Amino acid sequence: MMEHIPIAGPWITQKEIEYVTDAVTNAWYLNANSYNERFENAFAKYIGTRYAISLPSCTSAIHLSLLSLGIGPGDEVIVPDITWIASAAPITYVGAIPVFADVDEKTWCLSKQSFLASINKKTKAVIPVDLYGNVPNMDEICEIARKHGIVVIEDAAEAIGSQYKGRKAGSFGDAGVFSFHGSKTLTTGEGGMLVTDNSEVYKRCLFLRDHGREPGDKMFFNKEVAFKYKMSSMQAALGLAQTERIEELVALKRQIYSWYRKNLASIEDISLNYESPDTLNTYWMVTLMLNSELGIDKNQFIQMMSMNNIDCRPFFNPLSSLPAYGNMEQAHRAKLRNKISYKVSSYGINLPSGLNMNEEKVKYVCKVLKDVLMKIQPRY
Numbered sequence: 001m002m003e004h005i006p007i008a009g010p011w012i013t014q015k016e017i018e019y020v021t022d023a024v025t026n027a028w029y030l031n032a033n034s035y036n037e038r039f040e041n042a043f044a045k046y047i048g049t050r051y052a053i054s055l056p057s058c059t060s061a062i063h064l065s066l067l068s069l070g071i072g073p074g075d076e077v078i079v080p081d082i083t084w085i086a087s088a089a090p091i092t093y094v095g096a097i098p099v100f101a102d103v104d105e106k107t108w109c110l111s112k113q114s115f116l117a118s119i120n121k122k123t124k125a126v127i128p129v130d131l132y133g134n135v136p137n138m139d140e141i142c143e144i145a146r147k148h149g150i151v152v153i154e155d156a157a158e159a160i161g162s163q164y165k166g167r168k169a170g171s172f173g174d175a176g177v178f179s180f181h182g183s184k185t186l187t188t189g190e191g192g193m194l195v196t197d198n199s200e201v202y203k204r205c206l207f208l209r210d211h212g213r214e215p216g217d218k219m220f221f222n223k224e225v226a227f228k229y230k231m232s233s234m235q236a237a238l239g240l241a242q243t244e245r246i247e248e249l250v251a252l253k254r255q256i257y258s259w260y261r262k263n264l265a266s267i268e269d270i271s272l273n274y275e276s277p278d279t280l281n282t283y284w285m286v287t288l289m290l291n292s293e294l295g296i297d298k299n300q301f302i303q304m305m306s307m308n309n310i311d312c313r314p315f316f317n318p319l320s321s322l323p324a325y326g327n328m329e330q331a332h333r334a335k336l337r338n339k340i341s342y343k344v345s346s347y348g349i350n351l352p353s354g355l356n357m358n359e360e361k362v363k364y365v366c367k368v369l370k371d372v373l374m375k376i377q378p379r380y
């Protein structure tokens with residue numbers, strides 16, 4: 001049997017080791033901030049925004065986005081029902097109410113119709129999510145948001161390097177956010193980034209992430225009770241090295257997807273991630289969608305893959321189905337309304353997509369996948 005094949009993981013080279021070694025050796029005293037500055041500048045340049053702020057996580061980046069854009073108690077914030085809970089949890093941190101909209105069946109991202117139908121007088125923000133590296137129709141989403149006076153926070157945690165009409169994912173909203181968790185395409189172990197073109201948002205975030213102090217202000221003089229959200233130099237050094245290699249990281253992600261595509265082309269009744277002519281998808285997770293009519297239980301499928309040492313993951317659960325939102329009125333309504341979210345969640349499976357994949361491993365996963373399909377669905 002082949003070695004264990006994990007679901008996700010980074011691509012670390014000598015460059016990363018050198019930068020982190022230099023940071024831990026030299027990024028102290030007057031140099032304490034040097035790697036953070038270089039990482040932020042390189043990152044902003046790559047995404048095409050004026051500002052970038054390094055943070056301990058994407059969750060904290062969403063939290064600061066909401067605060068700096070003035071979202072607070074009683075406000076409603078629209079978020080797709082299908083995403084990782086980190087997209088939505090900060091809405092609760094600021095006392096606002098998450099409203100779970102449905103997703104589009106093809107893109108798996110926020111549905112325009114459901115977004116429109118979810119807007120009311122209390123709606124103050126929308127958090128479209130670039131799910132699994134895809135990007136929703138940002139022209140339509142931004143246009144609807146603008147018309148209704150709603151701010152846009154683009155959750156590009158899974159979509160570094162993806163594009164929509166030639167522009168980088170993360171650059172579309174009033175703020176964009178990224179995650180550098182160990183599973184993500186660019187990693188710092190744990191970490192995140194907030195990008196924006198808005199100088200007010202930028203200044204407010206710098207203030208809020210450092211216990212309510214103005215940068216360069218009087219010593220120890222806090223004007224508000226705020227947060228401590230800073231990234232360490234060692235993480236920033238890792239992030240800088242990865243940013244300098246971003247083209248090859250993204251290219252490998254696309255390569256892994258095309259290997260899967262080739263090896264699964266002969267199987268009917270399944271499909272993989274969609275890429276519209278307007279987008280460049282970076283396929284953070286290559287994701288298999290089973291035809292719902294096959295009646296295959298995805299959990300059984302995942303378990304049989306794992307008996308072959310292959311690590312798969314279920315598609316995200318609809319947030320409205322989780323105990324975390326169990327007694328919320330909004331979740332109850334979403335359950336009745338978000339048909340597509342419940343469908344794709346039931347039949348979607350993430351395949352091993354780590355940056356340690358090569359063509360041979362993809363072939364092996366596809367061979368096992370076909371055997372498993374045959375065992376649980378005699379039609380194959």
Ligand SMILES: *Cc1c(COP(=O)(O)O)cnc(C)c1O
Pocket residue numbers: 056057058059060083084086087129155157158178179180181190191192
């Ligand atoms: C990973 C992820 C996050 C959260 O990132 P952290 O850095 O772990 O806070 C947010 N949104 C989405 C869509 C993610 O996949």
